[in-house]
Amino acid sequence: MIIDPVTLIVALITVSTPVLLAAIGELVVEKAGVLNLGVEGMMIMGAVCGFITAHHTGSPALAFVAGMAGAVALALVFAVLTQILMANQVASGLALTLFGLGLAALLGVGYSGLPVPAIARPFPEALRDIPGLGPIVFSHSILVYVSIALVAAVWIVLTRTRIGLVLRAVGENHDAAHALGYKVVRIRIAAIMFGGACAGLGGAFLSVVRVQNWIEGMTAGAGWIALALVVFASWKPWRVLLGAWLFGGIAALQLRLQAAEIGVPVALLDASPYLVTIIVLVLISSDRRRAALNAPAGLGRVFHASS
Amino acid sequence: MAQDDPFQIGFIYVGSPGDYGWTYEHDQARLAVEEHFGDRVETVFLENVPEGADAERSITQMILGGADMIFTTSFGFGEATNAVAGQFPDVYFEHATGYQRDFPNVSTYSARFYEGRAVIGHIAGHMTESNIVGYIGSYPIPEVIRGINSAYLHAREVNPDVEFRVVWAYTWFDPAVEADAAQALIDAGADVIMQHTDSTAPQTVAQEAGIISFGQASDMIQFAPAPRVASIIDNWAPYYIRRVGEAMDGTWTQGDVWEGIDTGMVVIGEMTDAIPEDVRASAAALRDAIAAGEYHPFTGPINRQDGTAWLAEGEIADDGTLAGMSFYVEGITGDIPN
Numbered sequence: 001m002i003i004d005p006v007t008l009i010v011a012l013i014t015v016s017t018p019v020l021l022a023a024i025g026e027l028v029v030e031k032a033g034v035l036n037l038g039v040e041g042m043m044i045m046g047a048v049c050g051f052i053t054a055h056h057t058g059s060p061a062l063a064f065v066a067g068m069a070g071a072v073a074l075a076l077v078f079a080v081l082t083q084i085l086m087a088n089q090v091a092s093g094l095a096l097t098l099f100g101l102g103l104a105a106l107l108g109v110g111y112s113g114l115p116v117p118a119i120a121r122p123f124p125e126a127l128r129d130i131p132g133l134g135p136i137v138f139s140h141s142i143l144v145y146v147s148i149a150l151v152a153a154v155w156i157v158l159t160r161t162r163i164g165l166v167l168r169a170v171g172e173n174h175d176a177a178h179a180l181g182y183k184v185v186r187i188r189i190a191a192i193m194f195g196g197a198c199a200g201l202g203g204a205f206l207s208v209v210r211v212q213n214w215i216e217g218m219t220a221g222a223g224w225i226a227l228a229l230v231v232f233a234s235w236k237p238w239r240v241l242l243g244a245w246l247f248g249g250i251a252a253l254q255l256r257l258q259a260a261e262i263g264v265p266v267a268l269l270d271a272s273p274y275l276v277t278i279i280v281l282v283l284i285s286s287d288r289r290r291a292a293l294n295a296p297a298g299l300g301r302v303f304h305a306s307s
Numbered sequence: 308m309a310q311d312d313p314f315q316i317g318f319i320y321v322g323s324p325g326d327y328g329w330t331y332e333h334d335q336a337r338l339a340v341e342e343h344f345g346d347r348v349e350t351v352f353l354e355n356v357p358e359g360a361d362a363e364r365s366i367t368q369m370i371l372g373g374a375d376m377i378f379t380t381s382f383g384f385g386e387a388t389n390a391v392a393g394q395f396p397d398v399y400f401e402h403a404t405g406y407q408r409d410f411p412n413v414s415t416y417s418a419r420f421y422e423g424r425a426v427i428g429h430i431a432g433h434m435t436e437s438n439i440v441g442y443i444g445s446y447p448i449p450e451v452i453r454g455i456n457s458a459y460l461h462a463r464e465v466n467p468d469v470e471f472r473v474v475w476a477y478t479w480f481d482p483a484v485e486a487d488a489a490q491a492l493i494d495a496g497a498d499v500i501m502q503h504t505d506s507t508a509p510q511t512v513a514q515e516a517g518i519i520s521f522g523q524a525s526d527m528i529q530f531a532p533a534p535r536v537a538s539i540i541d542n543w544a545p546y547y548i549r550r551v552g553e554a555m556d557g558t559w560t561q562g563d564v565w566e567g568i569d570t571g572m573v574v575i576g577e578m579t580d581a582i583p584e585d586v587r588a589s590a591a592a593l594r595d596a597i598a599a600g601e602y603h604p605f606t607g608p609i610n611r612q613d614g615t616a617w618l619a620e621g622e623i624a625d626d627g628t629l630a631g632m633s634f635y636v637e638g639i640t641g642d643i644p645n
Contacts, residue, residue, distance in 0.1 A: 003495075004494060007494040008494075011487065011490055011491065011494070015483075015487055018483075105323070105325070108325065109325070112325045112326075112327050112507075113327050113507060113527075113529040206483060210483065210486060211482045211483060211486050211508045211511060212511045212515075213482065213506075213507055213508060213511055215323075215325060215326060215327075215482045215506050215507070215508070216323035216325040216326070216354075216355075217322075217323055217355055217480070218482045218483065218506075219483075220478075220480075220481040220482070220483060220484070222483070251484075251487060252487060252491065255474050255487055255488050255490075255491035256491045256494065256495065258472075258473070258474040258475060258491070258641075259441070259472045259474050259491045259492050259494070259495035259497075260472075260495060261472065261640055261641045261642075263642055265644075266475060266477065266644055267477070267644075270477065
C-alpha cells in the first residue's frame with residue numbers, strides 16, 4: 001500500500017503548527033537577546049487556559065485569546081525575574097517550565113474530557129473538495145493560516161522595519177543599544193510577552209483544535225522541540241517554518257509508514273529530527289563567522305544599565 | 308511502627324490521574340483503598356514518573372518519607388522496584404504487569420486484558436466495513452502483542468477478510484502522538500480504532516472521522532455512544548484493598564496474580580446502541596463464556612505468523628507462553644519491531 005501524499009501533507013501541517021507557533025515566538029525572544037527555556041510551561045498554560053475558556057464560553061476566538069493571556073501572564077513572571085530582578089535566564093526558564101506544568105495541572109483539574117465547540121474552517125466546502133489542492137491548502141483551521149502569516153510578519157518586521165532593527169540591536173549588543181537611548185529592558189519585556197503569546201497560542205491550538213481535550217502534561221515536550229527548532233533554523237523565520245514542517249513531516253510520515261506496513265526502523269526516524277538538529281549545530285558552528293552572524297551575540301546575557 | 312500511625316501506601320504512576328485511562332483507574336483504586344480503610348491508612352502518589360533511573364529515586368524517597376507499601380503501576384518500573392525492594396526488606400512492593408520478583412517482598416499483579424481484547428476484537432470484526440482495523444500500540448512488549456493477537460483472532464473469527472494495521476507510538480501517554488497515530492491509521496483506511504495507550508486523544512480523532520473506537524483501561528464513557536462503542540476497564544480496587552489489608556494484618560505473602568473477567572479485574576464497559584443488537588448479544592455471550600471459564604481466547608488451532616504450529620486443535624495456551632508472547636499469530640501482516 002502506498003502512502004497518500006495529500007493526507008500526509010495535511011497531517012504534517014497540523015502536527016507542526018503548535019511547535020511552529022511556539023518557535024516563531026521564541027525566535028523573537030532570542031533575537032532580543034533573551035533565552036527563555038520556559039516555552040514548555042507557557043505552552044501548557046496556553047493549552048489549559050484555552051481549553052477552559054473554550055468549554056465555558058463556546059467561543060474558539062476567546063479561547064485563543066485566553067490561551068495567549070495565560071501564557072503571557074507566565075511570561076511576565078519570567079520577564080520580572082530576569083529583566084528587573086536580573087535573575088539567571090537559564091534557571092528562571094527551567095523553573096518557569098516546572099511551574100507552568102504544575103499550575104496548568106492544578107487549573108485543569110476536572111476539565112479532562114469536557115466538550116469544546118467545533119472549530120469552524122475558514123474556507124467553504126467547495127474549495128476544500130478540490131482534489132489534492134483542496135485538502136492541502138483550504139482544509140485547515142484558521143490558526144494554521146495565522147501561524148504562517150505570523151512567520152511572514154516576523155520576517156518582515158525583523159528584516160525590513162525599524163522596530164526589527166532596534167530589537168536586533170538590543171539582542172546583539174545591549175550596551176550599545178542602551179547608549180543610543182533604546183529602552184533595553186522594556187524592549188526585552190515586550191519580546192518576552194510576544195514569545196509567551198505565541199507559545200500560548202500554540203498550546204491552545206493543541207488542546208482546542210488538535211486533541212480537543214485537556215489532558216495533564218499534554219504538550220509532552222513540544223516546547224523543547226520548539227527551542228531546538230530555533231537553533232535548527234539558525235534564528236531565521238522562514239527556516240523555522242521549514243524546520244517545523246520537516247520535523248512534523250517526519251513524525252507524520254513514520255506513523256504512516258507503520259500503518260502501511262513498510263518496514264523502516266521507527267526509532268531511527270523518530271530520532272532523525274534531533275540528529276538533523278545536531279548536524280545543523282555542527283555545521284553552523286564550524287564556521288565561526290557565519291555562526292556569529294546568526295546567533296544573537298547578547299543571547300542569555302544579563303543587562304545592567306550601569307555596567 | 309507505633310500502633311496509632313496510619314499505614315502509609317505509596318503509588319508510583321507513569322502518567323497522570325487525569326488521563327482518564329490507565330493511571331486514572333489506578334488512582335480510583337487508591338481512593339477506594341482510602342475509603343475502605345479510612346483513618347487506618349494514608350496514601351501518597353507521584354505522577355508522571357519516567358520509567359528508568361528516576362523511578363528508583365522516586366520510590367526510595369517515598370519510603371524515606373514513611374511509606375510502608377509501594378504500588379508501582381507500570382511495566383517499565385520493574386527493575387527499579389526490585390532494586391529498591393532489596394534495600395528495604397520491611398516494605399511491601401506490588402508491581403503492576405511485571406514479572407520480576409527478585410526479593411520476597413515483591414509481588415507482581417496484572418489483569419488478563421487479552422480476555423477483554425477478545426470481546427472487542429469480536430465486535431470490531433463485525434463492525435468494520437473497510438475490513439481494516441487500526442491498532443495503536445505503545446511498546447512492542449508481550450502484554451501489548453498478546454492484546455493484538457487476541458483481538459485479531461476474534462475479529463478474524465467473525466470476519467475472515469479483516470486486516471490489522473499496527474502503529475507503535477513508543478509512548479504510553481502522549482495525547483498528540485496518539486491522536487496523530489489514530490489519524491495515520493484512518494488515512495490508511497481503518498474504520499475501527501483500538502488503542503493500547505493511555506489517553507483519550509484517539510477517541511477524539513475517531514469521533515471527528517465518524518468511525519468507531521473502544522475505551523481503553525478506563526471506560527471513556529464520555530465518548531459513548533459513538534465513537535466509543537464498548538470498553539475494557541481495569542478494575543484494580545478489589546485487589547488493592549485485599550493486598551493492603553493483608554499487609555496490615557501481616558498475612559501478606561509474595562504472589563503473582565493474573566486475573567481476568569472472572570474475578571472482575573477486567574470489566575467490559577457498556578456496549579452502546581451503535582453496535583447491532585445481535586453483535587451485542589454474541590459479544591456478551593463471548594464475555595460470559597470467558598468469565599465462566601468455558602472458553603479461553605487462545606484455544607487452538609492457532610499458528611504463529613510464520614505458519615508454524617503453535618496450538619493444536621483444542622489446545623489451550625499456557626500462561627508462561629502468554630506471559631512472554633513475542634510473536635504474532637498467523638494472518639497478521641506486519642512485523643514486530645525489534
